[in-house]
Amino acid sequence: MRLQELRKTTPQPDFEGLIREIGRVVLGKEREIRLALTCLFADGHLLIEDMPGIGKTTLAKVLARCLGLDFARIQCTSDMLPGDILGTSVFDRNKGSFVFHPGPVFTQVLLADEINRATPKTQSALLEAMEERQVTTEGETRPLPSPFFVIATQNPFEHSGTFPLPESQFDRFLIRINLGYPGRGAENQLLRQGGARNMLPSASTSLSPLEVLAIQEQVNQVHVSDALLEYVQDLLDFTRNGGLFATGLSPRAGLAILQAARAWALLSGRDHGLPEDVQAVLPWVTAHRLRLADTLGEPDPARLASLFSQVPVP
16 A cells, blocks of 8 residues: 555554553653654654663664564674674675675664764764665665664763764754653562563554654644744744853754654644644753753753743743
8 A cells, every 4th residue: 555545544543552552661651752752753863872771772672563663773882884784795606796785774673772882984874874764885875664763872871982972963863862760660560570571572563664654744744833933943043042052053953843843743643733842842852962051061851941941932
């Protein structure tokens, strides 16, 4: 069935049911699950910055499983080469020529674990694939599967043997989140069931790849009023002229805010965006793109939400 036909004939997905299904595995993290789905449906990429053992890999796997998407994982290391991600050509004696063997990037959900352990050259190869949705190796361009969603992780506390992402590469990620420790009740349930890994096989598939693509099209059609556009522009101006940040948000960041707000609105069952949608995604879309003027450090989402509350809401 064609994507256009599917979009017309398929009823609105049960987003709340999808969130509950993922929440059976990733316990006590409804907001983070909503943000991850927002990022995927907005056709962006997700960066998770947190310590090991919090559930980053589990979140990536259960997202892929519930959305019916292919999944691959790469463990980034300092000796990893671009070909280890993109693929390489190997000489085939029978054919008498080189044959291209696709790398793990040729999947629909790719988990790049500890991306900051890869060298800048390898990081750039992956991030180019994220931006262009294609890879060029040995003079030939090959399209990536669709949808294509990257979840990259990095440990914020350990810097030995790492190559931190520069600002230009941070900007390739639509949303950055951290999962954090589970609440006491969620952790008690986790301990009783023996870990989220035991729950993963029972997670049911709710959507198909074509349905995910149809949802991404629907996100693009969510209506945004002129007043809401003005509100986003006021937020951008606030970061540029308020004196609180070393540099302001770029026009690309403004587009990211709008796209994430559209996806959040669709997840909330609406075909139009509201200021509340912008406010819901704003700290997670912008925190990794900003530096405070006084310390040059990154603002945490809670402080950022407080600062943005100074901008009048239409």
